[in-house]
Amino acid sequence: MSLVLPILFVILFLTRGHLRKIRLNARMISVGVVALVTVLLIVGFGIATRWLFEQRIETAVPPIYDIYRRIYDVTSP
C-alpha cells in the first residue's frame, strides 16, 4: 500500500509528456476506472458463486469472525 504513491510518482514522471496529450480524455479515464472496478467485482462475484456451488456447501457458514463478540471473549474475565 505504502509503495503505491511513490510508484505512481515515478510512472507519472516518466510518462508526463504523454499525459499532457491525453489530458483532454480525462473523462475516459474516469469511465474506464469505474467500468473496470464494476467488471472486476462482477467477475469476482461470478467466480465466487461458481466456487460455492462446486464445493456444494449447503449449510450456513458462520462468520469468520464477529468483531465485538470476539473482543468480548478476549476482554471478558
Next chain:
Amino acid sequence: MSHHRSILFHFKVSRPAFWAALSILFAVLIGVFILDPIWQWYGLHVPGEQNTKADFTYPVDTVFYIRNAELGYRWSVHEPTSIWFHPLLSWATRILPNQIPGNLRLYFLSLVSALFSLIVVYKYSLKVFQVELSPYLLLLAILVPGGLNIAVGNAELPALLFNTLLLLAIINRNSGAIIFLVGAFAILTKPNAIYMLAPTAVYGLYAFVRRDKDMVWRCILGMLGILLPWIGWIGYVDMRVGETGAYWQARQIATVPLYLGPITLVYRAVQAMALGDWGETLRFATAFVIPLVDLWLVLLVPFRSELHRLAGISSILAMLLITLVINNPNKVIVYAMTLPSHIAVGLLAMQAGFQNVFHPIGLSRSKHFILTLALLSYLLFCVGMFLFFVIGTPLEWYY
C-alpha cells in the same frame, strides 16, 4: 410589506447555513421521536455487552469515545475498544463541562460538526460541480445512504467536516499551515481520514504534471498532515502500552487477513448471500453496493473539471480498496459519510432527478423516462438504506 417579506424570504433561502441548521433540527426530531423509541424497543446495547443499554446519542462504537473521555485511555492491547479510537473527539468531549453527561456532550459535538459539515459540503459542491446545488436540498441529506447518522451521536460527522475542509483548503489554495493542520485534525478524529490521501494525491499528481509547484507542495503538506500525526499517534500508543506494534496488534482484531486468496471478501459475500441470514447478506451487500452506486453517480453528474471527478472517484475507490484489503465489510454505510463526494454527489443526483421530473426542459420523451426511472431507483435505494440504518443499527447488521 410584501417587499420586506420577499427580501426576508430571499435572505433565508439563499443561506445554506439556514437550511443546514433546519436539516439538523429535522434530524434531531427524527432522532428523538423515531429512532429512540424504535431502538429502545429493539433493545439497542453497547456492542459486545448485551446488558449495557445504549440510546441514539451513542449508538454502535460511539460509547467507546465517551469512555475514553470519561475514564481516559486504557493503555493495553487487551483493551482494543479503548486504543482503537483516535483521540480528538474524546479530548473535545472532555473539555466540555462535566456536569453534562458524556453522551450528551458527544452528541452536541456531533450535531455541531454535522451543521458545519453540511455547510462546507455545500461550499465544496459549489467549487466542484458545474451546476449549483440548491441549499434546500440539504434537508434531504439524511436520505443520502448513511445520512441518518446526522441524527445520532457519532465520530463520522466530525471526520466529514475535517475531510471536506482539507479538500476545500487544497482547492482554494489556502496556506500550507492550514492544510497541514486540517489534515492533522482529520486523522486525529478517525483513521478514515486516510481516504483523503487518494484525492490529495490526484490533485498533487495533476499539479505535478502541469508543473504547478505551489499546488504540489500544498498537496504534499495535506498528505503529511494526515500521515505524520498518524505516525505520531501510533508511536504514542505503542509507548504508553509499552509494546512496539501495540496499535496494529489491537487493530488486527478487526482485520481478516487475505490468507484465503485475493477476493476473499467477495467470496465471503457470496457465501453470506447464498447461505447467511438477512443481516449478514445486507452487511456484505452494502459494503459493495454503496461505493459502486457512488462511483456511477460521480460519472453521471457534471463537474467543473474532470480533475474533481477523478478526485471524487479516487476517494470512493480508497474506501472500497481498504474494505477489501482489511477484508472487513463492516460499517461502510457510515464510513461513506466521511467522504465529501458521497453526500454532495447524492444531493446533486437528487436535484438533477427532480429537475428532470418536474421541469423536463429540452428533453426527449425517452430521455425524460430514463432519467425519471434513474431518480426513482436512486430514491428507492436511499429509502432502503434509510430503513437498513434504522433497523440494522439495533440488530447489529452493519458492525
